[in-house]
Amino acid sequence: MTQMWTGAVSALRSVRRAGTAGLMGLVVGAAVAATPIAGADAKNSFVFANSSAYDTMDPHAVFDVGRVAYRINLYDGLMRWQDNPPKLNLWLAESYDISEDGLTYTFKLRPGAKFHDGSEIEASDVVYSIERILAMKKGAASLFIGTVEPGSTKAIDKHTVEFNLSKPSAIFMATVPEIHVVNADLVKANEKDGDWGAAWLSTNDAGSGSFELKRYDPAKGFQAARFEDHFMGWGEKYLDEIEFRTVVEINSRVLGLIKGDFQGSDGYMPQDQIIRLRKSDNVVVEEQESMRIFYSIIHNGRAPMNDINFRKALSYAFDYDGFINNILSGSVARNPGPLPNNIWGAPADLKGYTYDLEKAKEYLAKVKGPIPEITIGALAGYGQTEQAAALLQNGLTKIGIKSKIVAEPWPVASGKMRDEQQMYDLLFLWKSTYYADPNNWVGEMYDSANIGARNNSWYSNPEVDKLLHEAQVTTDQAVREANYAKAATIVTEDAAGIFIYNTKWFGPITKRAKGFRFSPIGNGQEMRWVYYD
Amino acid sequence: MKLLVLILNRFFWFFPTILGLMVITFTISHVIPADPVAFVAGDNATNEQIEALRAELGLDQPIHVQLYRYVIDVFQGNFGQSLYTQRPIADDLAGRVPATLELTFVAVLLSAAIGIPLGVISAVNRNSLLDHALRLFTVSGLAIAAFWLAILLQLLFAMELGWTPLQGRVDGWGPDEITGFYLIDSLITGDFEVFWSALAHMVLPALTLAFPAMATIVRFTRAGVLEAINSNYVMYEEAMGFPRRVIVWKYVLRNALIGTVTQIGLIFGILIANAVVVEAVFDWPGLGLYAVQSILQSDYNAIMGFTVVAGVIFIIVNLIVDVAHGFIDPRESR
Numbered sequence A: 001m002t003q004m005w006t007g008a009v010s011a012l013r014s015v016r017r018a019g020t021a022g023l024m025g026l027v028v029g030a031a032v033a034a035t036p037i038a039g040a041d042a043k044n045s046f047v048f049a050n051s052s053a054y055d056t057m058d059p060h061a062v063f064d065v066g067r068v069a070y071r072i073n074l075y076d077g078l079m080r081w082q083d084n085p086p087k088l089n090l091w092l093a094e095s096y097d098i099s100e101d102g103l104t105y106t107f108k109l110r111p112g113a114k115f116h117d118g119s120e121i122e123a124s125d126v127v128y129s130i131e132r133i134l135a136m137k138k139g140a141a142s143l144f145i146g147t148v149e150p151g152s153t154k155a156i157d158k159h160t161v162e163f164n165l166s167k168p169s170a171i172f173m174a175t176v177p178e179i180h181v182v183n184a185d186l187v188k189a190n191e192k193d194g195d196w197g198a199a200w201l202s203t204n205d206a207g208s209g210s211f212e213l214k215r216y217d218p219a220k221g222f223q224a225a226r227f228e229d230h231f232m233g234w235g236e237k238y239l240d241e242i243e244f245r246t247v248v249e250i251n252s253r254v255l256g257l258i259k260g261d262f263q264g265s266d267g268y269m270p271q272d273q274i275i276r277l278r279k280s281d282n283v284v285v286e287e288q289e290s291m292r293i294f295y296s297i298i299h300n301g302r303a304p305m306n307d308i309n310f311r312k313a314l315s316y317a318f319d320y321d322g323f324i325n326n327i328l329s330g331s332v333a334r335n336p337g338p339l340p341n342n343i344w345g346a347p348a349d350l351k352g353y354t355y356d357l358e359k360a361k362e363y364l365a366k367v368k369g370p371i372p373e374i375t376i377g378a379l380a381g382y383g384q385t386e387q388a389a390a391l392l393q394n395g396l397t398k399i400g401i402k403s404k405i406v407a408e409p410w411p412v413a414s415g416k417m418r419d420e421q422q423m424y425d426l427l428f429l430w431k432s433t434y435y436a437d438p439n440n441w442v443g444e445m446y447d448s449a450n451i452g453a454r455n456n457s458w459y460s461n462p463e464v465d466k467l468l469h470e471a472q473v474t475t476d477q478a479v480r481e482a483n484y485a486k487a488a489t490i491v492t493e494d495a496a497g498i499f500i501y502n503t504k505w506f507g508p509i510t511k512r513a514k515g516f517r518f519s520p521i522g523n524g525q526e527m528r529w530v531y532y533d
Numbered sequence B: 001m002k003l004l005v006l007i008l009n010r011f012f013w014f015f016p017t018i019l020g021l022m023v024i025t026f027t028i029s030h031v032i033p034a035d036p037v038a039f040v041a042g043d044n045a046t047n048e049q050i051e052a053l054r055a056e057l058g059l060d061q062p063i064h065v066q067l068y069r070y071v072i073d074v075f076q077g078n079f080g081q082s083l084y085t086q087r088p089i090a091d092d093l094a095g096r097v098p099a100t101l102e103l104t105f106v107a108v109l110l111s112a113a114i115g116i117p118l119g120v121i122s123a124v125n126r127n128s129l130l131d132h133a134l135r136l137f138t139v140s141g142l143a144i145a146a147f148w149l150a151i152l153l154q155l156l157f158a159m160e161l162g163w164t165p166l167q168g169r170v171d172g173w174g175p176d177e178i179t180g181f182y183l184i185d186s187l188i189t190g191d192f193e194v195f196w197s198a199l200a201h202m203v204l205p206a207l208t209l210a211f212p213a214m215a216t217i218v219r220f221t222r223a224g225v226l227e228a229i230n231s232n233y234v235m236y237e238e239a240m241g242f243p244r245r246v247i248v249w250k251y252v253l254r255n256a257l258i259g260t261v262t263q264i265g266l267i268f269g270i271l272i273a274n275a276v277v278v279e280a281v282f283d284w285p286g287l288g289l290y291a292v293q294s295i296l297q298s299d300y301n302a303i304m305g306f307t308v309v310a311g312v313i314f315i316i317v318n319l320i321v322d323v324a325h326g327f328i329d330p331r332e333s334r
Helices: A002-018 A020-033 A039-043 A068-074 A123-136 A172-178 A184-189 A250-259 A271-278 A308-316 A320-327 A357-365 A383-398 A410-416 A442-446 A462-473 A477-493 B002-031 B036-041 B047-056 B063-075 B089-124 B129-143 B146-160 B182-188 B192-229 B232-239 B244-282 B287-297 B300-328
Strands: A045-050 A079-082 A087-090 A093-098 A104-109 A154-157 A160-164 A211-217 A221-226 A241-246 A283-298 A374-379 A403-408 A426-431 A497-510
Touching (some): A045 A250, A068 A211, A068 A221, A068 A241, A079 A172, A087 A093, A087 A172, A104 A123, A123 A160, A123 A184, A271 A283, A271 A497, A320 A383, A383 A403, A383 A426, A410 B036, A442 A462, B002 B300, B063 B300, B089 B192, B129 B192, B146 B192, B244 B287, B287 B300
Parallel strands (some): A045 A241
Antiparallel strands (some): A093 A104, A211 A221, A221 A241, A283 A426
């Protein structure tokens, strides 16, 4: 024993001589020296930990909820969706006018509104922005292609811009906020080989938004300072600086919030993490019903799912309460149809389906022919879709239907969804808000004109089509509301999909922050209203 | 002379190796049934819009045509653009390679600095209590999952004790980039506040990464020392009355290190791969996170860029290892 220790000690001595201990000492020293840093609090800034990576700063390149922060904080549109349920408010426009035939939309811009470089926002900038969206064919472009032709938008004068649609579109107004206005002169000066400034704008700011880009690193996120001259003016209290950082691990976001490194984070977190956050003294968790429904697509074009009795059997075989109350601890709201409960047009008295195996068997008995094994698709990495698939599989087994679960990553699933042969029999997923209009859900998902694109159910019902097509062109709000409600009811009665819940949004935010405004479109990330008390 | 031949030989094989790597990765990334074009075009795109975009991006061409174009581009130094951001891949990589390399270098240094002495101690005291304790320690190092260790370290050192930062690479936005290595850049600019901040942020991710690597190094060093210690020259030296420490730390260790150094070269490659997990937990803005993101989105050019760069780093590190062999064992370079 003694010999052993002598050996060890002498060995350690030699190590010290070799100088390697110096490195160990350095590391330990660093650990001790790292006293917690006061954080962002002192400068009146707000650090937001976001799960998605900010891999571009181009407002026309992407169109997802995860990366909405730079679009709504650095850029402005003619109109803006705000609050919950979302209202469409005038923003860069001070007024607008829609022609009788629903084809011409004329917007008057606020005079004197400025871009970050001090130049005035003019109608020509709006024209350039929509042309740029149409030419780049990315992000929100698919909302406008087919409705707005390139070259059709006109700057009537310095402050008047006119959109001339190629066909009447009742959803056009709902999509106008996605036309983020860029500084045309600035972008043009940075165009390269006719790329519409795409390379330059991916890392730079050509906006007019409430905050002005200061630093950007695609690997980390971005930092922006308050733009004093913003046309909406500022209240008495505000944030001087905002920072959105990419923090991919939920655990790191939660720990950072508790520790005070972050003042906010995105609101779609598992319930156990929400509970953890609620225990913290630093954080409050804001709760809102969002507009993001969770459902299962049913392939209506393939046997046996093309039989309404079979689809009803599927709908009665899913344990809705078990899923919502036990698996998700009641953190979501039951949503029986294809429209989120809180959007206008959602049918108020829609009954939907319950977990009732007797009824399921009853409907199953009416299905003719042998029933093959059913493939239930789920999105790999999205635990809820896999849990829902397993729960449905359990219900199906009880009524004697064999099934298998296939979990694949989103890029794979989204490819299969467009192909009638490759599409799964069922697929659990979410439908988010791209524009706050009922058409975003029932219209995109069940219009037979969208089959293979956004209608991944191969569902086709002439009556529904007629209702939807009328609602898509008329400007009569009462007609639109009635039609969407009717269409949603028929789709539910047809059991075209298994409709499960509408998401609740749990936004963790520092206790000191006030003035927070949530909107499902902006995902609660419009920072101009937030201040510290 | 041998050394020169070795280096020339490696250079000769450099291009075929990289070419092979590109062919394999390109084929795999392009045949998996994911469709990045549908993803880029957005959820609301019609099939016509998707096909038009596919043609525009050249992704409608047969795969061998695409591969040929890509290889030509890369050997001209052009990694292409990201499908999503349109930014040049080379710029993206340039911003991230130093972050991963810095972390990996520190982790390798740390694991060698601790692992080699522990290996020697273990061998010298073989089958003693100390040796068994070290074995337990190293086996756990190899067995513990990196993400689990990372989270535990975070909970203890960042949350409970508050000694280290939780995540990130530095407070704020880091020093002006000269080399991209924050520890070096902050010293060059004389900004010690940033230096300490960068070092403090380095501690947990480097420890997480170094732990399993250190375990490997301990095992290899131990084996090497045991083999050398039983050789005739050690017996001779002992008979001549050389002090034991000189025998062990000067003569035995030098002979024993050949295997360890080879292992360090391989570990370097493994660490770059492990960095994916560690970077995710600690939000280290490096290659790992970038690679994961690119793979999930099937951003072909980004995947390829990452693979080629990782391949080049691996080849260079192993060349350095071979040269190091020459210095440790002069017979090899003669």
